[in-house]
Amino acid sequence: MNYKELQPDCEKCFGLCCVALYFSAIDGFPVNKDAGKPCINLKGDFKCKVHGELNKKGLKGCIAYDCIGAGQKVAQVTYLGHDWKKKPESSKQMFDVFIIMKQLHEMLWYLNEAVRLQYNNNINKEMLIKKIDEIKNITNLEAKSIIKLDLILTRMGVNKLLLQTSEFLRLKVNSDKKSLKGKKALGGGLNLMGADLRKKDLRGVNLSGAFLIAANLKNVDLSWTDLIGADLRDADLSGANLRNSIFITQAQINSAKGDVNTKLPESLSKPNHWLI
Incomplete structure (x- = not known):
């Protein structure tokens, strides 16, 4: 999988991380914010008012956050470019899908890292690639199917492969x-x-x-x-x-x-x- 697909592209998103998530000022976000409520710094064009000043303002939560490409995937693939402002009736579902998509992209990141780190070793490589294809196919499902996904079961299959990879690689030293x-x-x-x-x-x-x-x-x-x-x-x-x-x-x-x-x-x- 191309790592660019697992990197955020805010220009193709609708500020989903700035709306869908719960924020806490103590964790380095601007203010305490409920999930589903826009951040005080989110502009009408979905850009951040203070993006260039995050470090200066000490907004460590914003600096650290990475959606792993889930934002643009939900915005452009799952919802075909229709944002939550134009379709407010779908906003709650879109935010829920984003939270699930972020976890799926996290799994994809780890699985791709497992393949990259093994270099020429073939331990579980075919199984890893098969699991990557499986998770990637899930990310392309329609919103209703993603909502119904059993994340715990999905994560269990991924974690097993990651643990085996970790144990194998750590034996190098x-x-x-x-x-x-x-x-x-x-x-x-x-x-x-x-x-x-x-x-x-x-x-x-x-x-x-x-x-x-x-x-x-x-x-x-x-x-x-x-x-x-x-x-x-x-x-x-x-x-x-x-x-x-x-x-x-x-x-x-x-x-x-x-x-x-x-x-x-x-x-x-x-x-x-x-x-x-």
């Missing part, structure tokens, strides 16, 4: 012998908030779901480290090597700190606020 001793779990993930990890060998470590908020990861090699679902808000990735990190997303990168020396996979881009 004998990850089964590595652990972060003395680190307690918080809500199912390791609590590494504010931790100085610069001297830790994290290659091949399973950090899925870990809380890495404000952690110091300067110049750390995160090759074959599983970062799926890890909270990287304000984590310092300056000079870190994430080129072969497992299941890292643009949203995670957007929420972290980094610099020109941070090494990212080709599928990701360095945020503008890193380069200021």
Whole structure:
């Protein structure tokens, strides 16, 4: 699948993320906002009034958010270019479809990463490609069918393949012998908030779901480290090597700190606020 299909194109969307989602000011959004209500900064042409000032205004929630291409998919494919203003009777359904589509695109991102990371290894590659085709076909269904989708069942099939891929890739650096001793779990993930990890060998470590908020990861090699679902808000990735990190997303990168020396996979881009 072309990664461009999994990258946001706001010009082809109707500001769906700025309307469909619940916002909380404490999470770095402009104000507390109910789902289905337009953001105070959303203009009539679906553009953001303060898009060029997000960093200046400290709107970290807006900076980090990434719809993974779900916005334009719903706007241009599911609803054929008909926006929620012109068809208000369909607005609630459109917002619900967008939320589901975002999760489907997230699955597609991880599955495509699983294929990319394996290079010439053939473990589950055919199954991964088959699952990608299956999920992509679902994203092309009409709105009513997407609404009825059993997301839990769909996600279970995807998660099984992702787990197998992670375990296979982490064996490249004998990850089964590595652990972060003395680190307690918080809500199912390791609590590494504010931790100085610069001297830790994290290659091949399973950090899925870990809380890495404000952690110091300067110049750390995160090759074959599983970062799926890890909270990287304000984590310092300056000079870190994430080129072969497992299941890292643009949203995670957007929420972290980094610099020109941070090494990212080709599928990701360095945020503008890193380069200021």
